[in-house]
Amino acid sequence: MPLQLPADLSTRPTPFYLYDLGLLEQTLAAAADAARQHDIQVHYALKANSNAPILERVQRRGFGADCVSGNEVQCALDNGFAPGHVVFAGVGKSDAEINRALAADIWCFNVESAPELAVIDELAGAQGRRARVALRLNPNVDARTHHYITTGLEANKFGINLADLPQVLELLARLPNVELVGLHVHIGSQITDLAVYETLAGRVNELQQWFEHRGIRLGHLNVGGGLGVDYHEPDAHLVPDFDAYFGIFGRLLQRRPGQQVHVELGRSLVAQCGTLVSRVLYVKESQQTSFAILDAGMTELIRPALYQSYHRIENLSGQGPERLYDVVGPICESSDTFGKRVALPETRRGDVVVLRTAGAYGEVMSSGYNLRDKAPAVYLG
Ligand SMILES: *Cc1c(COP(=O)(O)O)cnc(C)c1O
Numbered sequence: 001m002p003l004q005l006p007a008d009l010s011t012r013p014t015p016f017y018l019y020d021l022g023l024l025e026q027t028l029a030a031a032a033d034a035a036r037q038h039d040i041q042v043h044y045a046l047k048a049n050s051n052a053p054i055l056e057r058v059q060r061r062g063f064g065a066d067c068v069s070g071n072e073v074q075c076a077l078d079n080g081f082a083p084g085h086v087v088f089a090g091v092g093k094s095d096a097e098i099n100r101a102l103a104a105d106i107w108c109f110n111v112e113s114a115p116e117l118a119v120i121d122e123l124a125g126a127q128g129r130r131a132r133v134a135l136r137l138n139p140n141v142d143a144r145t146h147h148y149i150t151t152g153l154e155a156n157k158f159g160i161n162l163a164d165l166p167q168v169l170e171l172l173a174r175l176p177n178v179e180l181v182g183l184h185v186h187i188g189s190q191i192t193d194l195a196v197y198e199t200l201a202g203r204v205n206e207l208q209q210w211f212e213h214r215g216i217r218l219g220h221l222n223v224g225g226g227l228g229v230d231y232h233e234p235d236a237h238l239v240p241d242f243d244a245y246f247g248i249f250g251r252l253l254q255r256r257p258g259q260q261v262h263v264e265l266g267r268s269l270v271a272q273c274g275t276l277v278s279r280v281l282y283v284k285e286s287q288q289t290s291f292a293i294l295d296a297g298m299t300e301l302i303r304p305a306l307y308q309s310y311h312r313i314e315n316l317s318g319q320g321p322e323r324l325y326d327v328v329g330p331i332c333e334s335s336d337t338f339g340k341r342v343a344l345p346e347t348r349r350g351d352v353v354v355l356r357t358a359g360a361y362g363e364v365m366s367s368g369y370n371l372r373d374k375a376p377a378v379y380l381g
Contacts, residue, residue, distance in 0.1 A: 003275065006378060015278040015296035015375045017363050022381035024054065024273040027239050028061045031269060034242035038250030043087055045225055045266030046072045048360040053379050054270060055079040066264040070097030077104060091157055098123050108132045110184045112159055114168050117178060124177035134182035134222055135160055135168065139203040143188030143196055143226060146307050183207060186224025189267060194244055201252035220260040223249055227268035231310050234356045240268045267360040274359020276301050280351045290325050292347050297329020298336040299372040301358055302365045305335040312356040313338060318345030331370055
């Protein structure tokens with residue numbers, strides 16, 4: 001399916017984010033089907049993209065919400081997610097955020113440390129409530145992805161290390177206002193090697209046995225998210241292989257009777273439906289390099305600058321033989337570079353250049369640095 005652009009593109013100011021809602025629906029349907037086959041519940045990670053038209057479609061599929069801030073919890077509730085389908089994760093939840101989530105009676109807090117557990121207990125007690133918690137454990141599984149988006153190793157700030165778990169359980173037993181309902185792991189993002197998830201499933205089984213040996217039955221197993229997408233050839237894999245992903249957990253997790261299995265997907269649900277559309281402001285030729293300077297920059301899409309990540313760049317207006325360009329933004333930072341030595345057809349001022357696979361961790365990370373305007377969102381379908 002070639003990239004569709006709005007008919008009024010010639011008059012529409014750039015940059016803007018373009019979302020293909022048809023592709024989003026196709027992706028959500030594929031994920032929902034695969035999840036249903038294996039009786040797995042999906043919580044959508046709002047931090048990937050929290051635009052209302054996207055949340056509305058995610059919520060209509062029956063997915064829950066995985067939130068990492070008090071504002072995300074509020075956003076999920078405002079967009080129709082039932083409190084009973086909201087989980088709240090994050091390594092640094094503030095008292096105000098915890099209080100709001102308690103008052104909304106969300107389904108579960110994914111707790112990342114002993115001190116956080118004690119604070120949730122205290123705040124829940126003050127509200128006369130009992131908080132449901134899952135312990136986020138650091139399973140020490142290497143996601144084999146970029147180190148900035150690796151979260152499941154003991155050196156990372158996330159989760160409770162296994163060596164600390166006995167103490168956390170002792171504490172838990174003494175706290176009257178928290179109830180342990182599950183186990184949570186999340187090892188990283190943009191995971192393309194599915195063997196990593198096989199290892200993770202095995203580790204979760206071991207962790208479950210560890211709890212059961214101590215007489216603790218877990219109501220649910222939450223294996224987190226992180227399923228990767230194809231940034232290099234988006235058109236070849238517009239919809240990720242959800243059958244393979246859910247199949248691994250369906251097959252390998254040792255589920256107890258009545259036990260729920262949850263996943264938290266962000267990127268894989270929304271990345272391919274989003275495109276950043278820009279125009280070329282100038283082509284600057286220097287001795288070694290031709291720079292294509294876009295009107296979009298790291299303020300609209302920071303992933304290349306932040307994680308050295310790759311986005312496919314296409315010139316939709318250019319014709320003729322390809323040349324190599326360094327494709328850069330207008331921001332006063334050298335890291336404001338979308339790609340070096342990118343093969344594009346002969347490129348001129350005014351050409352429409354798009355950055356593909358930008359629906360996840362794109363618009364949500366945009367900033368006003370250099371006092372830039374916020375790029376609007378445009379929806380197709
Ligand atoms: C970010 C995050 C996710 C989603 O990760 P994706 O790579 O976008 O699927 C899931 N769970 C937690 C706890 C997260 O922080």
